[in-house]
Amino acid sequence: MAKGRHRLRQRLRDVAAMAAFASAALSGALPAWVVATFGACWLLSLAGKRPFAARPALSAALLLVAALVLFGLAWRGVLDLLVAAGTFATLVTSQRMLAAPTRETDQQVLLASVLLLAGGAALSGEIWYAACLFLFGLSGSLALGLGIIEGPVETESWLPVRPVLAQLSLGMVFAIAGAIVFFVAFPRMSWNIASRRTGPGLLGGTAGMSDTVRLGGGGSIKTNARAVMRASLSPDPGVEQLERYWVGRVFDTFEGQEWRGHGTEGRLTARVKVGAMAWRETITQRIELLPAYESRTLVALETPITFDEAVGLTTSGSGPAMLAQLEGEEVHVATPANGYRYVAVSSEAAGPGPIEPIDRQRYLQLPRNLDPRVKALAERLKGSATTPKAIAVRLEEELRRRNAYTLELPGDVADPLADFLFVRKEGHCEHFASALTVMLRTLGIPARVAAGFFGGERAGGRYVLRAGDAHAWTQAWFEDEGWVRFDATPSDGRRRQTGSVLASLVSFYERLEEAWRRRVLDYSLIDQVNAVRTLVRPPPEARGTPKLSGLPSARSLGLGLFLAVATFLTVRRLGRAGPPRPHPAAGFLEAIERRLSDLGVHRLDGEPLEELSARLRTSQHPLAAPVSLAARRYLEARFGGRPLVPGEAPRLLAALARPPKSAPAAEPGAHF
Amino acid sequence: MSRFQRLLAWVRPPRQLSVTRLGWVYLVLTGGVGLGALNTGNNLLYLMLGLLLAVIVLSGVLSERALRDVRVRRLVPDGAFAGETFPLRYEVRREAGTAFALLLEERTAGLVARAFVPLVTMAEPVVVRADAVAKRRGPLRLGRMRVSTLFPLGLFEKSREFTLEDVLVVFPKKGFACEPDADVHGETRGDAGNPRHRDGTGDLLGLKELSPQEDARRVHWKKSAAVGKLLKTEHEREDRRQYTLSVDAKLSPDALDRACEEVAAMTRLLIGRGHEVGLEAGRRRLRPGAGLGQERRVLTALAWVGFDEGTRP
Numbered sequence: 001m002a003k004g005r006h007r008l009r010q011r012l013r014d015v016a017a018m019a020a021f022a023s024a025a026l027s028g029a030l031p032a033w034v035v036a037t038f039g040a041c042w043l044l045s046l047a048g049k050r051p052f053a054a055r056p057a058l059s060a061a062l063l064l065v066a067a068l069v070l071f072g073l074a075w076r077g078v079l080d081l082l083v084a085a086g087t088f089a090t091l092v093t094s095q096r097m098l099a100a101p102t103r104e105t106d107q108q109v110l111l112a113s114v115l116l117l118a119g120g121a122a123l124s125g126e127i128w129y130a131a132c133l134f135l136f137g138l139s140g141s142l143a144l145g146l147g148i149i150e151g152p153v154e155t156e157s158w159l160p161v162r163p164v165l166a167q168l169s170l171g172m173v174f175a176i177a178g179a180i181v182f183f184v185a186f187p188r189m190s191w192n193i194a195s196r197r198t199g200p201g202l203l204g205g206t207a208g209m210s211d212t213v214r215l216g217g218g219g220s221i222k223t224n225a226r227a228v229m230r231a232s233l234s235p236d237p238g239v240e241q242l243e244r245y246w247v248g249r250v251f252d253t254f255e256g257q258e259w260r261g262h263g264t265e266g267r268l269t270a271r272v273k274v275g276a277m278a279w280r281e282t283i284t285q286r287i288e289l290l291p292a293y294e295s296r297t298l299v300a301l302e303t304p305i306t307f308d309e310a311v312g313l314t315t316s317g318s319g320p321a322m323l324a325q326l327e328g329e330e331v332h333v334a335t336p337a338n339g340y341r342y343v344a345v346s347s348e349a350a351g352p353g354p355i356e357p358i359d360r361q362r363y364l365q366l367p368r369n370l371d372p373r374v375k376a377l378a379e380r381l382k383g384s385a386t387t388p389k390a391i392a393v394r395l396e397e398e399l400r401r402r403n404a405y406t407l408e409l410p411g412d413v414a415d416p417l418a419d420f421l422f423v424r425k426e427g428h429c430e431h432f433a434s435a436l437t438v439m440l441r442t443l444g445i446p447a448r449v450a451a452g453f454f455g456g457e458r459a460g461g462r463y464v465l466r467a468g469d470a471h472a473w474t475q476a477w478f479e480d481e482g483w484v485r486f487d488a489t490p491s492d493g494r495r496r497q498t499g500s501v502l503a504s505l506v507s508f509y510e511r512l513e514e515a516w517r518r519r520v521l522d523y524s525l526i527d528q529v530n531a532v533r534t535l536v537r538p539p540p541e542a543r544g545t546p547k548l549s550g551l552p553s554a555r556s557l558g559l560g561l562f563l564a565v566a567t568f569l570t571v572r573r574l575g576r577a578g579p580p581r582p583h584p585a586a587g588f589l590e591a592i593e594r595r596l597s598d599l600g601v602h603r604l605d606g607e608p609l610e611e612l613s614a615r616l617r618t619s620q621h622p623l624a625a626p627v628s629l630a631a632r633r634y635l636e637a638r639f640g641g642r643p644l645v646p647g648e649a650p651r652l653l654a655a656l657a658r659p660p661k662s663a664p665a666a667e668p669g670a671h672f
Numbered sequence: 673m674s675r676f677q678r679l680l681a682w683v684r685p686p687r688q689l690s691v692t693r694l695g696w697v698y699l700v701l702t703g704g705v706g707l708g709a710l711n712t713g714n715n716l717l718y719l720m721l722g723l724l725l726a727v728i729v730l731s732g733v734l735s736e737r738a739l740r741d742v743r744v745r746r747l748v749p750d751g752a753f754a755g756e757t758f759p760l761r762y763e764v765r766r767e768a769g770t771a772f773a774l775l776l777e778e779r780t781a782g783l784v785a786r787a788f789v790p791l792v793t794m795a796e797p798v799v800v801r802a803d804a805v806a807k808r809r810g811p812l813r814l815g816r817m818r819v820s821t822l823f824p825l826g827l828f829e830k831s832r833e834f835t836l837e838d839v840l841v842v843f844p845k846k847g848f849a850c851e852p853d854a855d856v857h858g859e860t861r862g863d864a865g866n867p868r869h870r871d872g873t874g875d876l877l878g879l880k881e882l883s884p885q886e887d888a889r890r891v892h893w894k895k896s897a898a899v900g901k902l903l904k905t906e907h908e909r910e911d912r913r914q915y916t917l918s919v920d921a922k923l924s925p926d927a928l929d930r931a932c933e934e935v936a937a938m939t940r941l942l943i944g945r946g947h948e949v950g951l952e953a954g955r956r957r958l959r960p961g962a963g964l965g966q967e968r969r970v971l972t973a974l975a976w977v978g979f980d981e982g983t984r985p
Contacts, residue, residue, distance in 0.1 A: 121716035160791035182722030
């Protein structure tokens with residue numbers, strides 16, 4: 001009995017240790033050998049092997065050596081200090097798991113696991129951290145509670161394991177709720193300026209801007225729901241779905257298979273101006289490129305004017321980042337980081353501005369082996385249009401009409417453009433953009449391919465762009481207007497394509513992660529102030545009439561009163577467990593009586609069970625022995641402080657159900 | 673209880689709280705996590721800090737629930753020997769709810785008793801036994817006892833005290849045994865001084881013709897009538913003596929304890945041999961008697977020697 005109890009306690013302890021380790025390991029910062037070491041030790045502990053139990057001095061010496069080595073590596077800068085600390089906490093936890101299994105050892109394992117959890121908090125920002133934290137809290141507290149009821153002296157007798165587990169589990173639910181309340185309400189002394197940012201996370205990076213746009217293959221990225229960017233706009237459009245183009249980079253050179261950009265990185269600066277400043281109809285964007293973006297190319301709404309206030313977010317904190325402009329409007333961040341924040345200003349004004357001359361030859365370049373049918377098709381599709389802009393508009397409409405949008409494309413083909421225009425007549429945005437750009441060039445109109453995102457989904461006052469929102473379109477140059485956007489892609493193909501189960505799951509995970517980042521990782525004093533303000537004074541649209549008093553609203557007071565009453569009643573109910581319950585042994589007595597009655601053995605009026613047992617012994621009844629045993633155990637359980645152990649009552653009752661066949665028949669009228 | 677003691681009792685907090693070694697380490701870790709959270713603004717550290725603090729609150733609430741409705745009754749034995757383990761039982765019951773991991777301890781000086789109760793429900797009182805040891809002889813006035821718990825997590829030990837007035841009679845310590853010089857101290861009792869050794873008051877040995885000048889009270893009249901001559905009964909001679917042991921109650925406490933231990937050992941020895949033992953100790957006097965009841969009376973009297981019944985030892 002005690003062995004099973006100890007095993008349960010140690011299993012719970014091991015689960016807690018694994019949860020703590022997972023919280024740190026999910027960051028990916030811990031070296032692989034540390035993960036392997038902990039995994040091996042954990043499996044050994046689960047199997048009940050304790051190799052360090054007999055060698056405490058040796059294992060302690062090994063631990064000391066490991067501490068010195070890790071300290072040395074951290075001192076020399078080879079290993080991050082936090083990673084070194086997490087590694088050492090892992091080794092301590094592993095060593096204690098394999099030591100002699102005592103209650104003190106369990107406590108040491110759990111304390112070392114708390115260090116691991118702290119390391120996980122510093123190293124990781126994954127949503128799984130919360131699950132690991134709460135799993136650790138639950139299993140660790142259960143393990144400690146089981147150790148406490150065993151008392152100061154080990155005993156083999158029955159102990160109330162289930163009641164303890166039930167009460168502690170309920171208590172931990174309240175503790176977790178309390179932790180959440182503390183998290184929400186405790187004033188933030190630091191505005192999250194030094195928190196570590198996580199890497200791309202479990203799903204990795206997905207949507208970075210590449211140096212080329214290669215035609216061919218499926219557009220798998222269009223089904224990817226990973227959030228790569230968040231932006232708040234000023235003025236706020238206030239719409240749920242933003243139908244806007246976000247440009248990242250442009251490509252001018254087409255080689256038949258892929259588009260390439262060119263240009264060299266300019267000098268580093270904190271602010272980059274890429275377009276003519278407009279004094280009206282500008283929109284300011286505060287953009288955060290998430291780790292899943294995995295690129296240093298900045299993105300802004302078309303047409304960008306300036307990029308400024310760039311901050312790099314790394315695992316060691318955040319800091320200002322330097323910018324560099326490539327030839328054209330493309331802007332890079334020179335400082336490597338997991339994610340970035342910056343401010344971009346774009347012009348929404350249509351019409352001519354200061355137009356700078358361009359190298360026309362570069363934007364009229366055509367691949368050497370261009371299929372001659374492309375030019376012929378362009379000539380045919382332009383119809384009666386004569387001006388460059390009218391030609392572009394006509395070609396855009398014709399392409400959209402003649403060709404269909406699809407993501408189901410075979411592998412590479414020799415001439416993907418000809419395949420798109422003359423064979424399959426379907427493709428994705430890169431095919432449409434390439435076809436329009438090349439056809440415009442064949443007609444002598446300078447054009448280029450632009451890559452970025454299309455759309456934006458409103459979430460919590462900001463717009464989220466996902467990897468599937470990646471898009472490509474065409475920009476044509478006109479002498480009097482400069483670069484003008486044309487998008488031949490059918491409108492239903494511009495946005496993220498959804499449908500598969502996996503995409504839905506990823507989308508769900510992304511929503512969770514987005515909520516996690518917004519509600520937890522980036523929760524700040526400003527959010528607290530806003531929450532209090534919303535609670536005390538609802539937003540203007542929620543208030544029917546202007547309120548002159550500064551007192552909390554009736555809704556807030558009602559909610560607070562309801563929560564207080566609910567909490568009071570719950571605690572009171574927990575404290576007062578209702579009317580007295582019958583003694584557990586009473587049910588056993590009733591079961592004995594029912595069983596004896598079924599066997600034809602009846603108690604006399606007022607005859608106690610022990611007297612019935614004595615009467616059966618006197619008459620040498622075959623049930624005398626099992627009845628005597630059952631009676632004795634009932635009396636011990638009811639009055640002697642030795643409760644029935646689990647499974648004992650059915651066993652005693654089963655003995656009563658099997659009278660030997662040689663049992664004498666009861667005499668007629670005899671009372672047994 | 674003096675006015676000062678009543679004031680102290682009134683001022684004393686209803687619960688005492690002490691931090692265990694595990695608790696100290698836990699508090700240090702919690703403080704470290706709190707400092708880290710405040711320093712870095714890392715929200716995950718704030719979340720963890722919230723859980724660590726909530727666990728502390730949970731410990732307080734659950735331990736309070738365990739102690740709040742507990743009632744304890746002490747079941748005092750008739751007596752106990754000083755320096756020897758004796759069973760001291762407690763009846764623990766709950767008026768509501770369930771209590772886990774209760775540790776019962778005596779707070780009376782001179783008595784060590786600890787008992788552990790893993791579970792008490794409101795459905796059933798639990799009788800638990802403590803292996804208690806009283807250090808010195810005398811009437812031990814039991815007062816305060818402490819009920820504590822490490823539940824739920826062992827971070828803190830919360831306790832409350834009960835005042836249960838009882839008196840435990842602590843007999844002199846065993847083990848002071850030496851052979852008594854019966855010829856000097858003992859007095860003959862019954863027929864112990866009869867040289868014939870067959871006219872005692874013990875078991876019947878046989879019948880013998882009555883000699884002249886012998887006590888006619890020993891004649892077995894029925895048998896004598898049957899054989900036609902006077903027959904007397906012969907009985908085993910009883911080798912029983914009567915002792916009256918004395919203790920000088922004016923000795924110093926230590927010397928008095930030693931004297932009582934010696935007398936107690938002597939009493940046990942003599943009564944074990946069938947003699948009668950009486951006691952003279954200060955104002956207390958016991959007439960000689962035999963048997964375990966007399967031994968218990970002598971031990972009880974010895975326990976009280978040197979103590980006034982109205983004062984605390």
